[in-house]
Amino acid sequence: MNTNEIRYVMNDFITQARIVLDRDIEYIYLPITINKRLKNTMGRFHFKVINGIVIPMEFQFSDKLFLNYKIEDQLQVIYHEVVHYIANIYYNKNVGHTERFKVHCRALGIDDSTHFNGVPIKGENAYKYEIHCLGCGSSIARYKRMSQVKKMDMISGMYMCKKCKSNKLTIIEY
Numbered sequence: 001m002n003t004n005e006i007r008y009v010m011n012d013f014i015t016q017a018r019i020v021l022d023r024d025i026e027y028i029y030l031p032i033t034i035n036k037r038l039k040n041t042m043g044r045f046h047f048k049v050i051n052g053i054v055i056p057m058e059f060q061f062s063d064k065l066f067l068n069y070k071i072e073d074q075l076q077v078i079y080h081e082v083v084h085y086i087a088n089i090y091y092n093k094n095v096g097h098t099e100r101f102k103v104h105c106r107a108l109g110i111d112d113s114t115h116f117n118g119v120p121i122k123g124e125n126a127y128k129y130e131i132h133c134l135g136c137g138s139s140i141a142r143y144k145r146m147s148q149v150k151k152m153d154m155i156s157g158m159y160m161c162k163k164c165k166s167n168k169l170t171i172i173e174y
Protein backbone atom coordinates (compact mmCIF):
# COMPACT_ATOMS: atom_id res chain seq x y z
CA MET A 1 0.00 0.00 0.00
CA ASN A 2 1.15 3.54 -0.64
CA THR A 3 0.14 6.58 1.41
CA ASN A 4 -2.81 7.41 -0.87
CA GLU A 5 -4.19 3.93 -0.40
CA ILE A 6 -3.62 4.10 3.36
CA ARG A 7 -5.53 7.38 3.50
CA TYR A 8 -8.36 5.87 1.48
CA VAL A 9 -8.55 2.88 3.86
CA MET A 10 -8.50 5.19 6.90
CA ASN A 11 -11.26 7.45 5.66
CA ASP A 12 -13.36 4.50 4.58
CA PHE A 13 -13.04 3.21 8.14
CA ILE A 14 -14.01 6.64 9.48
CA THR A 15 -17.13 6.66 7.31
CA GLN A 16 -18.19 3.41 9.00
CA ALA A 17 -17.16 4.70 12.44
CA ARG A 18 -19.34 7.79 12.00
CA ILE A 19 -22.33 5.52 11.47
CA VAL A 20 -21.51 2.96 14.17
CA LEU A 21 -20.59 5.53 16.85
CA ASP A 22 -23.18 8.03 15.62
CA ARG A 23 -20.84 10.96 15.95
CA ASP A 24 -19.05 13.45 13.80
CA ILE A 25 -15.47 12.30 13.26
CA GLU A 26 -13.17 14.39 11.11
CA TYR A 27 -11.74 12.74 8.03
CA ILE A 28 -7.98 12.36 7.95
CA TYR A 29 -6.03 14.94 5.95
CA LEU A 30 -2.94 14.69 8.17
CA PRO A 31 0.46 13.69 6.82
CA ILE A 32 0.93 9.93 6.50
CA THR A 33 4.47 8.65 6.21
CA ILE A 34 6.00 5.24 5.62
CA ASN A 35 9.11 5.15 7.75
CA LYS A 36 12.05 2.81 7.17
CA ARG A 37 13.45 3.51 10.63
CA LEU A 38 10.35 2.70 12.68
CA LYS A 39 11.74 -0.21 14.68
CA ASN A 40 9.65 -1.50 17.55
CA THR A 41 6.24 -0.65 16.23
CA MET A 42 4.35 -1.11 12.98
CA GLY A 43 2.35 2.09 13.25
CA ARG A 44 2.15 5.26 15.24
CA PHE A 45 -0.36 8.06 15.67
CA HIS A 46 1.45 11.24 16.61
CA PHE A 47 -0.48 13.98 18.41
CA LYS A 48 -0.03 16.86 20.84
CA VAL A 49 -2.13 17.88 23.80
CA ILE A 50 -2.42 21.65 24.05
CA ASN A 51 -4.60 23.21 26.76
CA GLY A 52 -6.43 19.95 27.26
CA ILE A 53 -7.18 19.47 23.58
CA VAL A 54 -5.77 16.68 21.45
CA ILE A 55 -4.21 18.02 18.26
CA PRO A 56 -3.60 15.23 15.72
CA MET A 57 -0.26 15.59 13.93
CA GLU A 58 0.73 12.64 11.79
CA PHE A 59 0.50 8.90 11.14
CA GLN A 60 3.62 6.82 10.63
CA PHE A 61 3.89 3.23 9.48
CA SER A 62 6.85 0.91 9.19
CA ASP A 63 7.81 0.02 5.62
CA LYS A 64 8.13 -3.59 6.82
CA LEU A 65 4.38 -3.75 7.40
CA PHE A 66 3.74 -3.28 3.69
CA LEU A 67 6.71 -5.31 2.48
CA ASN A 68 6.44 -8.41 4.65
CA TYR A 69 2.86 -8.80 5.87
CA LYS A 70 -0.49 -9.86 4.52
CA ILE A 71 -3.13 -7.28 3.65
CA GLU A 72 -5.22 -8.37 6.68
CA ASP A 73 -2.30 -7.53 8.98
CA GLN A 74 -1.76 -4.21 7.21
CA LEU A 75 -5.42 -3.30 7.64
CA GLN A 76 -5.38 -4.29 11.32
CA VAL A 77 -2.48 -1.91 12.01
CA ILE A 78 -4.07 0.94 10.05
CA TYR A 79 -7.45 0.51 11.80
CA HIS A 80 -5.70 0.26 15.18
CA GLU A 81 -4.00 3.63 14.62
CA VAL A 82 -7.26 5.21 13.44
CA VAL A 83 -8.92 4.02 16.65
CA HIS A 84 -6.17 5.83 18.60
CA TYR A 85 -7.08 8.93 16.58
CA ILE A 86 -10.82 8.53 17.21
CA ALA A 87 -10.53 7.67 20.92
CA ASN A 88 -7.95 10.30 21.85
CA ILE A 89 -9.88 13.05 20.10
CA TYR A 90 -13.14 11.93 21.73
CA TYR A 91 -11.71 11.97 25.26
CA ASN A 92 -9.30 14.83 24.55
CA LYS A 93 -6.50 12.92 26.18
CA ASN A 94 -4.20 10.04 25.46
CA VAL A 95 -6.27 7.00 26.43
CA GLY A 96 -3.46 4.71 25.25
CA HIS A 97 -4.45 1.05 25.27
CA THR A 98 -6.88 1.35 28.15
CA GLU A 99 -10.39 -0.08 28.27
CA ARG A 100 -11.67 3.10 26.59
CA PHE A 101 -9.52 2.27 23.60
CA LYS A 102 -10.54 -1.39 23.59
CA VAL A 103 -14.24 -0.59 23.77
CA HIS A 104 -13.79 1.52 20.65
CA CYS A 105 -11.98 -1.34 18.89
CA ARG A 106 -14.74 -3.81 19.66
CA ALA A 107 -17.50 -1.37 18.70
CA LEU A 108 -15.78 -0.89 15.35
CA GLY A 109 -15.31 -4.59 14.78
CA ILE A 110 -11.54 -4.82 15.03
CA ASP A 111 -9.23 -6.89 17.21
CA ASP A 112 -8.69 -5.13 20.56
CA SER A 113 -5.29 -6.73 21.16
CA THR A 114 -2.57 -4.19 21.73
CA HIS A 115 0.32 -6.23 20.40
CA PHE A 116 0.89 -6.72 16.73
CA ASN A 117 0.50 -10.43 16.04
CA GLY A 118 0.88 -10.43 12.29
CA VAL A 119 2.65 -13.28 10.57
CA PRO A 120 5.46 -12.22 8.22
CA ILE A 121 5.18 -13.82 4.78
CA LYS A 122 8.42 -12.29 3.48
CA GLY A 123 11.70 -11.17 4.98
CA GLU A 124 14.06 -12.88 7.38
CA ASN A 125 11.36 -13.79 9.93
CA ALA A 126 8.92 -15.24 7.42
CA TYR A 127 7.24 -18.59 8.03
CA LYS A 128 7.49 -20.93 5.13
CA TYR A 129 5.13 -23.70 6.24
CA GLU A 130 1.69 -23.57 7.79
CA ILE A 131 -0.12 -26.64 9.11
CA HIS A 132 -3.87 -26.66 8.56
CA CYS A 133 -6.50 -29.02 9.89
CA LEU A 134 -8.67 -30.51 7.16
CA GLY A 135 -11.34 -31.29 9.75
CA CYS A 136 -12.13 -27.75 10.85
CA GLY A 137 -9.93 -25.62 8.62
CA SER A 138 -8.00 -23.99 11.42
CA SER A 139 -4.34 -23.11 11.26
CA ILE A 140 -2.46 -25.25 13.77
CA ALA A 141 1.18 -24.27 13.55
CA ARG A 142 3.71 -22.38 11.50
CA TYR A 143 7.34 -23.18 10.86
CA LYS A 144 10.23 -21.33 9.29
CA ARG A 145 11.74 -24.64 8.27
CA MET A 146 10.68 -28.30 8.45
CA SER A 147 12.57 -31.54 7.99
CA GLN A 148 11.22 -34.20 5.63
CA VAL A 149 10.61 -36.44 8.66
CA LYS A 150 8.56 -33.76 10.41
CA LYS A 151 6.57 -33.18 7.22
CA MET A 152 5.78 -36.88 6.93
CA ASP A 153 4.79 -37.09 10.60
CA MET A 154 2.44 -34.14 10.20
CA ILE A 155 0.49 -35.65 7.33
CA SER A 156 0.56 -39.28 8.44
CA GLY A 157 -1.93 -38.92 11.29
CA MET A 158 0.53 -38.73 14.18
CA TYR A 159 -0.64 -35.28 15.18
CA MET A 160 -4.11 -34.20 16.19
CA CYS A 161 -5.97 -30.89 15.92
CA LYS A 162 -6.71 -29.63 19.43
CA LYS A 163 -9.95 -27.99 18.31
CA CYS A 164 -11.74 -30.79 16.47
CA LYS A 165 -9.55 -33.83 17.28
CA SER A 166 -9.10 -34.66 13.62
CA ASN A 167 -5.71 -36.06 12.62
CA LYS A 168 -6.07 -35.14 8.97
CA LEU A 169 -3.61 -32.31 8.55
CA THR A 170 -2.14 -30.65 5.52
CA ILE A 171 0.93 -28.48 4.92
CA ILE A 172 0.71 -25.25 3.01
CA GLU A 173 4.01 -24.01 1.70
CA TYR A 174 4.56 -20.31 1.01
Ligand SMILES: [Zn+2]
Binds near residue numbers: 080084097114
Ligand atom coordinates in the same frame (compact mmCIF):
# COMPACT_ATOMS: atom_id res chain seq x y z
ZN1 LIG B 1 -1.68 1.17 19.85
Ligand SMILES: [Zn+2]
Binds near residue numbers: 136163164
Ligand atom coordinates in the same frame (compact mmCIF):
# COMPACT_ATOMS: atom_id res chain seq x y z
ZN1 LIG C 1 -9.47 -29.20 13.45
